[in-house]
Amino acid sequence: MIEYGINTKGAGLHVFEPVTLGFPSRDYMGKTEFTGTTIGKDAVLRSGTLIYCDVTIGDWFQTGHNVIIREKTRIGNHVSVGTGVIIEGNTRIGDNVNLQSMVYIPTNTSLGDRVFIGPNAVLTNDRYPPSGIGGLVGPVIERGAAIGANATILPGIHIGEGALVAAAAVVTRDVPAHMLAVGAPAKIQDLPSALGRKNQKNADHR
Template identity: 40%
Template sequence: MSTKKSVISKDAIVREGALILGSSIIGSRAFIDTGTVVGYPIRSRIKMLQEGKKGEIESEGATIGDNSVIRSNSIIYERVKIGKNVETGHRILIREDTEIGDNSIIGTDTVIDGRVKIGEFARIETGVYIPPYTIIGKNVFLGPRVVFTNDKYPVSKRLLGAIVEDNVAIGANATIIAGVRIGKGAVIASGAVVTKDVEPNTVVAGVPARKLMSKDEYNRKREKYESEA
């Protein structure tokens, strides 16, 4: 089902039970699975409906790029821009004012909680949480259950997102504390708690995370491990 203002490419595939709201744009050969909502209205619009106010209360819609795949029971809020060749798992939530670059993968049960920027070729595994104001660069890997935070002193009035530069890899169950910057090419070990900035091409591990080795040493260890297969 779609609203009159939606623009759906003729060769897009929108499965029965999907809901396309507002001025959403569905690109060529995009696939929208059953139970998915594209262009879900922001909180202020819902409040306007509850209060019986008149005016422009229809969703501004979301944009889904060419060849992208949005799997079942996912919710994409209005003012979300998803690039080309993006693929999601099931039951993802992407809140308003989020941008996701081309050729990215968003795993099942991931929550991107709005006002987030994600670069091209990102690979985000199952169950990742990304709060508002987080910035993630290109070719970044986030392992299962990685959690970002944006409040150093909960519950405060100042929210500050983390910045992840290009080519970073973050292992499963790592926690990234509000406001840190992870430099280009860095590696964060599984289970690490990152409380301070991480230098480029550095491997960190532990609670709190500390430098473990250089990226060159890490690459040598990885190559040896792979050769033993």
């Protein structure tokens, strides 16, 4: 394992090389005495995982292959990050979150507890790239929400608790709690009753 800075690793860590911990951000390049990665107990880090400095991760964390987690990210317990996922810096991720393969999470994003994001979903944080007008504002996804495969979430969008975003949807406005967003651009609909009950049950147990 390649290590930079001062890393804190919990008991029961399983590492499948190559793995890198504490990779320096631009502020720490050329330095040795800086806070690296802090990771809790019983983590599984698969080959190609690269975690930057100033990242704090809870217990029972696992990655697929070729995962990148950038600096100043905070991750809770029981989080699964699939193969090829990129999590940019200054992101907050709650407990029991599942990110499927190839998900992209931009800087300044917040994911609540029990969020599920399907494969190849893309969250964005720059409304007028590459101008940077308005700053970088990532989406906020509340507890128990689920995002389908290949969905795109625009900057600053708020996905309410228990809401669902359908596969391939392009979400250009906020999705209220326990509602469904479907289409491109996405339209907001009531959740089908059976789907709503199932989603609530899954959110309570994920």
